[in-house]
Amino acid sequence: MNDKPKLDFQEPVAADQVERILACIEFSKALVSAYDMDTLLTAVLERIKLLIPASNWSLLLMDRQTRELYFAVSVGVDHELLRGVRLKPGEGIAGVVVQTGKPIIIPDVSQDARFCQRVDHLTGFATRSIIALPLLVRGEVIGVFEVVNVENQEIFREQYLPLLEILGDYVAIAVDNVYNLQKLQARTFIDEVTGFYNTRYLACKLEKYIPEILKRGDQELSVVFLDLDHFKQVVDTHGHLLGTKVLAEVARVIHGVLGPEDSLIRYGGDEYIVLLPHCSQAKALEVVRRIRQAINSQEFMKEEGLNLRLTASYGIATLPHDAKDKDALLLIADRAMYRSKSRGKDCIMMGRDLVPAPEE
Structure with a gap:
């Protein structure tokens, strides 16, 4: 074997x-x-x-x-x-x-x-x-x-x-x-029309910033709502395609004024939000005045030979002075912006008391 x-x-x-x-x-x-x-x-x-x-x-x-x-x-x-x-x-x-x-x-x-x-x-x-x-x-x-x-x-x-x-x-x-x-x-946070941020990004950032600011107690955060005045007339006169180009050009003008920590968000339609971390209401007002000056002095669609002039209405809200949570903060800024519209447009309103910005 x-x-x-x-x-x-x-x-x-x-x-x-x-x-x-x-x-x-x-x-x-x-x-x-x-x-x-x-x-x-x-x-x-x-x-x-x-x-x-x-x-x-x-x-x-x-x-x-x-x-x-x-x-x-x-x-x-x-x-x-x-x-x-x-x-x-x-x-x-x-x-x-x-x-x-x-x-x-x-x-x-x-x-x-x-x-x-x-x-x-x-x-x-x-x-x-x-x-x-x-x-x-x-x-x-x-x-x-x-x-x-x-x-x-x-x-x-x-x-x-x-x-x-x-x-x-x-x-x-x-x-x-x-x-x-x-x-x-990044793709989920980008607005397709302007190439800047969308509301998903805004929600994500506010959820991060607000608890940190409330915990520290020595910092502020401001948001700015702005809505283009009479933008419907632009679309009715020149069409949606050109209107979309105007929205992108306006976004670039606004972004050119902002600092490295600031964020520009397209909120929808012809409405934008500017997120200003570590920014008091007084400093936010300075930023908004620069944005207003930049938009008002710009001629849009120059290459198309239109040289459009635009203005916008603005609302500012600051945490924790005006609100202590995301929804209230956005609501107050939105309400301030609509009060600007009702006061004749091309102006700035501030805070939960809807105070008009003092003249420069």
């Missing part, structure tokens, strides 16, 4: 390797569940600390508009010092990784001309060695992992570098997913 063939068992996997594999799986689960960048970066920070024995490392991400790298996460250096730092493609080791799409390992940066000392000078840090890995999605570099000043480079490269490469792939996919989700969310 023939002997049964012996099974060829492989050597058991080391316990620490099993732990790393399981931790890597948990890492991927944590990243997949992240739907916004803050949550994702927090997960990266917490998990990498547990998986990689490095006291100094950074995650740099690509700004998709400027194509510059910025420090999204940094360990071992005060992150506030890096908040405004941008690295261009080709600048420093990370910049070279962006250009080539390939990892770079430098045991001694003093011997490599590609190393840029700008970040060290800014932070007071002393970089001796760098391991930099690209984050790739569909062949495109979207960021760079940097591990700095590894104590035992040979052991790190043998035991942890392969793991870091896997983690980098997970991070790249997760970052790309968040970017794509942000694009989808």
